[in-house]
Amino acid sequence: MLSKPDKPDGTRERKYVLTRRLDRLFLELHRVFAFNIRFFKELVVPPFEFKEFIKQCFEAGVKSLPLISLTGFIIGIVFTNQSRPSLAEFGATSWLPALISIAIVRALAPLVTALIAAGRVGSSIGAELGSMRVTEQIDAMEVSATNPFNFLVVTRVLATTLMIPTLAMYTTLIALLGGYVNVSQMEQTSFATYFSQVFGAITFLDVFSAIIKSFVFGFTIGMVGCYKGYHSSKGTEGVGKAANSSVVTAMFLIFIEELIALQIINAIRAT
Amino acid sequence: MSAAENKRSVIVGIFVLLGLVIFVVGVFTLASHQKRLMQSIQLRAVFDDVAGMRKGNNVWFSGVKIGNVKEIRFYGDSQVEVIMDIQADVQQFIREDAKARISSESLIGNKIIEIFGGSAQASPVEDGDLLTAVNPMNTDDMMATLQENNKNLVTITNNFKKLSTNLVQGEGTAGALLTDSTLANNFRNIVASLQQTSANTVQASRALNRFTSRLNNSDGLVHQMLTDTAVFNRLQASVNQLQNATTAATAITDNLQQASQKLNNSSNAVGVLLNDQEFANNLRNTMQNLETSTQKFDENMEALQNNILFRGYFRRQEKDQQKVQETNAGAADSVNVIP
Numbered sequence: 001m002l003s004k005p006d007k008p009d010g011t012r013e014r015k016y017v018l019t020r021r022l023d024r025l026f027l028e029l030h031r032v033f034a035f036n037i038r039f040f041k042e043l044v045v046p047p048f049e050f051k052e053f054i055k056q057c058f059e060a061g062v063k064s065l066p067l068i069s070l071t072g073f074i075i076g077i078v079f080t081n082q083s084r085p086s087l088a089e090f091g092a093t094s095w096l097p098a099l100i101s102i103a104i105v106r107a108l109a110p111l112v113t114a115l116i117a118a119g120r121v122g123s124s125i126g127a128e129l130g131s132m133r134v135t136e137q138i139d140a141m142e143v144s145a146t147n148p149f150n151f152l153v154v155t156r157v158l159a160t161t162l163m164i165p166t167l168a169m170y171t172t173l174i175a176l177l178g179g180y181v182n183v184s185q186m187e188q189t190s191f192a193t194y195f196s197q198v199f200g201a202i203t204f205l206d207v208f209s210a211i212i213k214s215f216v217f218g219f220t221i222g223m224v225g226c227y228k229g230y231h232s233s234k235g236t237e238g239v240g241k242a243a244n245s246s247v248v249t250a251m252f253l254i255f256i257e258e259l260i261a262l263q264i265i266n267a268i269r270a271t
Numbered sequence: 272m273s274a275a276e277n278k279r280s281v282i283v284g285i286f287v288l289l290g291l292v293i294f295v296v297g298v299f300t301l302a303s304h305q306k307r308l309m310q311s312i313q314l315r316a317v318f319d320d321v322a323g324m325r326k327g328n329n330v331w332f333s334g335v336k337i338g339n340v341k342e343i344r345f346y347g348d349s350q351v352e353v354i355m356d357i358q359a360d361v362q363q364f365i366r367e368d369a370k371a372r373i374s375s376e377s378l379i380g381n382k383i384i385e386i387f388g389g390s391a392q393a394s395p396v397e398d399g400d401l402l403t404a405v406n407p408m409n410t411d412d413m414m415a416t417l418q419e420n421n422k423n424l425v426t427i428t429n430n431f432k433k434l435s436t437n438l439v440q441g442e443g444t445a446g447a448l449l450t451d452s453t454l455a456n457n458f459r460n461i462v463a464s465l466q467q468t469s470a471n472t473v474q475a476s477r478a479l480n481r482f483t484s485r486l487n488n489s490d491g492l493v494h495q496m497l498t499d500t501a502v503f504n505r506l507q508a509s510v511n512q513l514q515n516a517t518t519a520a521t522a523i524t525d526n527l528q529q530a531s532q533k534l535n536n537s538s539n540a541v542g543v544l545l546n547d548q549e550f551a552n553n554l555r556n557t558m559q560n561l562e563t564s565t566q567k568f569d570e571n572m573e574a575l576q577n578n579i580l581f582r583g584y585f586r587r588q589e590k591d592q593q594k595v596q597e598t599n600a601g602a603a604d605s606v607n608v609i610p
Contacts, residue, residue: 057283061286170289173297200304
């Protein structure tokens with residue numbers, strides 16, 4: 001596409017602006033940017049596919065709940081158990097609830113929820129949309145005057161954007177309960193004391209930053225899955241590739257976002 | 272909308288609602304824990320150094336969390352003004368002369384502001400009041416003190432090292448005690464003697480105990496002396512009499528002394544008898560003369576008994592004497608015959 005015909009003087013036009021890889025990278029970035037812009041455009045343009053949105057919420061949120069609950073509970077127990085020896089060296093095992101609270105609310109719950117959702121929901125979206133692309137169902141929808149972007153992408157991205165924070169709430173509660181089970185067994189701490197220390201250690205900034213991060217993670221998972229699926233090619237091989245790259249890219253972006261969010265939150269906390 | 276879609280919508284609704292409930296309950300619990308929903312007043316304190324205090328740190332009064340730090344800002348040249356949000360319901364307990372100091376929740380815990388003191392005579396604080404700040408000890412000061420302690424510890428350790436070396440090498444009394452076997456034996460003997468002494472002391476103590484028991488016996492003299500006033504009075508009278516007797520004895524002694532002085536003096540008859548050598552010689556001659564005279568008188572009397580004129584008289588006396596002896600012998604025989 002970048003290659004141009006030979007000039008009249010016989011010299012060849014440059015095939016790539018920079019290099020082949022860099023040109024592809026910037027083209028990809030452009031397409032991602034355009035995809036995002038289109039999402040926000042389609043979001044405010046009716047009709048809104050409510051049934052599909054509910055369906056996607058059910059798929060992304062409700063069906064992920066058992067897996068994420070179990071994971072959260074195990075993380076609460078494991079993190080508590082692993083943290084105990086370090087605190088015990090200082091004779092500070094009474095600080096376990098505070099440590100668990102800070103770790104789970106600030107980082108673990110949003111991050112673990114997002115990573116699990118990226119694996120389960122992101123791959124599902126990528127594979128579903130990829131197979132629809134490969135089997136030309138998306139083209140068929142366009143022909144039948146149905147806006148495939150609105151139906152497929154907006155509903156899914158919106159569903160993941162709303163469901164991941166909700167799942168993060170559940171994960172937080174369940175992981176804290178997992179931590180309580182362990183602390184209660186080992187330190188005989190009462191329920192009231194445990195949750196008093198839990199809430200004593202966190203601030204509103206921690207809670208709201210975790211919620212906002214979860215929204216961003218959810219948006220990222222939905223958007224990456226939809227993008228990879230929507231732009232998949234090369235037949236059935238492309239479906240698997242779309243599913244796989246959805247998970248890998250989403251997870252990578254989640255970690256990058258976590259890092260950026262951490263810097264921003266620390267800057268806010270310092271003021 | 273089909274039944275399946277309805278069911279799905281309801282489930283999603285419940286799912287989202289429960290998530291929201293968790294969020295809302297969490298936020299309200301956090302708010303109540305941080306006293307965000309309660310009425311509050313603001314108090315201020317100006318510190319030289321806030322030692323890393325941060326916005327949101329807790330404020331304690333008598334060990335109870337009553338608020339948190341709302342704002343920290345510079346004040347004057349280099350001081351720091353800390354504005355605290357305090358629960359309105361504890362306002363009545365904090366007095367105007369209360370003080371604020373920066374403390375720590377625990378050894379490695381968060382910084383807190385601790386409000387303390389305040390007299391009952393002072394009125395309660397008002398919104399915006401400035402509390403007197405007690406500046407915390409700087410970490411550097413603490414480290415300097417610790418450094419001083421470390422130096423002292425090193426000196427003590429060195430001294431102890433020297434001491435232990437001397438002990439091991441047997442230098443000094445204590446070292447010799449530990450290493451010299453003779454000294455050890457002596458010490459052992461001393462200990463044995465001490466044991467014996469202590470055993471004796473125990474026995475003495477028992478004896479003393481028995482003695483004091485006897486003293487405490489109501490029949491004893493000492494007990495009566497200590498307790499019975501009549502005995503004491505009698506004893507006092509006896510002592511008075513003894514004192515009088517002593518006075519008399521002293522007078523007698525004086526008299527005897529005077530008498531003995533007179534005996535040594537030749538101005539009286541006894542003194543002459545005892546002291547005058549010439550008188551003694553005269554007396555001795557007199558006695559010799561008297562003895563000679565007595566012998567001659569005895570010879571004269573014998574000559575007189577043999578004289579014819581007085582012989583009859585002496586024979587009658589002999590006969591009377593024989594009669595008396597016979598009479599006495601007869602009386603003695605009659606007494607022996609009677610059973």
